[in-house]
Amino acid sequence: MSSRIEPVDLPRAYLLLNHGPTVLVTSAHGEARNVMAAAWAMPLDFSPPKMLVVVDKNTYTRELIEASGEFALCIPSRAQAQATLRVGSHSGRGEDKFLASGLTTFPASKIGAPLVSGCLGWLECRVVPEPHNQQAYDLFIGEVVAAWAAPDAFSGNRWHFPDGERRSVHYLAGGSFFATGEAFNVSDPE
Amino acid sequence: MSSRIEPVDLPRAYLLLNHGPTVLVTSAHGEARNVMAAAWAMPLDFSPPKMLVVVDKNTYTRELIEASGEFALCIPSRAQAQATLRVGSHSGRGEDKFLASGLTTFPASKIGAPLVSGCLGWLECRVVPEPHNQQAYDLFIGEVVAAWAAPDAFSGNRWHFPDGERRSVHYLAGGSFFATGEAFNVSDPE
Numbered sequence A, B: 001m002s003s004r005i006e007p008v009d010l011p012r013a014y015l016l017l018n019h020g021p022t023v024l025v026t027s028a029h030g031e032a033r034n035v036m037a038a039a040w041a042m043p044l045d046f047s048p049p050k051m052l053v054v055v056d057k058n059t060y061t062r063e064l065i066e067a068s069g070e071f072a073l074c075i076p077s078r079a080q081a082q083a084t085l086r087v088g089s090h091s092g093r094g095e096d097k098f099l100a101s102g103l104t105t106f107p108a109s110k111i112g113a114p115l116v117s118g119c120l121g122w123l124e125c126r127v128v129p130e131p132h133n134q135q136a137y138d139l140f141i142g143e144v145v146a147a148w149a150a151p152d153a154f155s156g157n158r159w160h161f162p163d164g165e166r167r168s169v170h171y172l173a174g175g176s177f178f179a180t181g182e183a184f185n186v187s188d189p190e
Helices: A010-016 A060-068 A078-089 A097-101 A131-137 B010-016 B060-068 B078-089 B097-101 B131-137
Strands: A023-029 A032-038 A041-045 A050-054 A070-075 A121-128 A139-149 A169-173 A176-185 B023-029 B032-038 B041-045 B050-054 B070-075 B121-128 B139-149 B169-173 B176-185
Touching: A010 A041, A010 A121, A010 A139, A023 A060, A023 A078, A032 A060, A032 A078, A032 A097, A041 B041, A041 B050, A050 A070, A050 A121, A050 B041, A060 A070, A070 A139, A078 A097, A078 A169, A078 A176, A131 A139, B010 B041, B010 B121, B010 B139, B023 B060, B023 B078, B032 B060, B032 B078, B032 B097, B050 B070, B050 B121, B060 B070, B070 B139, B078 B097, B078 B169, B078 B176, B131 B139
Parallel strands: none
Antiparallel strands: A023 A032, A023 A070, A041 A050, A050 A139, A070 A121, A121 A139, A169 A176, A176 B176, B023 B032, B023 B070, B041 B050, B050 B139, B070 B121, B121 B139, B169 B176
C-alpha cells in the first residue's frame, strides 16, 4: 500500500469519479467525525469541479455535513472492500466507525473532514447549498476545493491500477461488488 | 447478442446503474429522435425509482428531453463501446446518430424514446421537473416508469455477464474505457 499522495489538477478531478466507483464519504464537526459508503456519487461539472452524492436523512454523516458544510469523497481500493461494506452497514452514532472498521486517516488540506489512508484518490468538497435538493432528494452538491491521488494508481491524469487489489470497486448490493476491470481504448470511426 | 428482454421489478431498477456504468441516453419528440452517451448518470432513489443524468445545454438530446419530458437510459455492452464513443462525440442536429453509429432500436413500452437494441438493460424515464437543477446544473431527474434487462446478463435481480463483450463499460476520457471487472463478495465482519 502506497502512502504517497499527489495533487490532481482541479479541472481533471472529475476523472477520479468518471468511471463510477463506490466512495467513502468522510465528515467532521467539532470533535465528531464519521465515514460512510456511497455508491451514488458522480461528477456534476468540470471546472470548477463539482460532485454529487446522495446522503440519507437518517445518517450521522448527514448531520455532520449539514453542520460543517464540508465532506470528502475517498476512493477505496479492493483491499478496503470489507471495510467499505462495514461502514456502509452500521451507524456512526454509537461508535467511531474508523476504529471499528480499521480505517486510518490523515488530515485534509482545506476541510475539516479526515481523508482515509490507503485509498486511491480523494476529493475535498465544500457543500454548494441547495436546500430543496437536500430536503427533497437527499442530494448534495460539493465543489471540489482540493483533489489528490495515490500515484501508484493515478498519475498524469489517468488511472493505471497496478494490480488486482489496488483498483477501485463498484458496489451492487448484499456484499457484492465488481472490481474495476480491463482498460481498453476505442477510436471514433469518423 | 441476445434479443430477449425481460422486465425488472421497479424497486430493483437501481441495480442496473448501482455499479456506475456509462449509459446511452435516448430521446424523441415528434419525428425527431436522438442518442448520446453519458458517464454522469446514477440512481437517486429506490422506490419509486429515480435516476439522475447530466445533459448539457448545447446538446440536441437536451432539446428533445425538454420538449417531450421523457428519456431512456440504455446500458451498452463492451461490444457497443465504439458506437458509444461515436454518439458521445457528434451532435444529432445534422444526422441520425442511430444510423451513423450503426445502433438499431426497438420501441419502449411507456415513453416515446426508442430503446437501443443489444444493450444490457434499459430504464424508461419521465422527467421530474426541477427547472433550477436543469438550468443551473444541466441536471435531470427521471422517474423510472419501466425497466428491462437482457436475461443473459441480468436476471433474478443480479448481473451475471456471460463473457468479455457482454458486460457494461465505464468511460474515462479520450476513447478510454474500463470494462466492468471481476465480481466478488465480502461479508460484514460484525
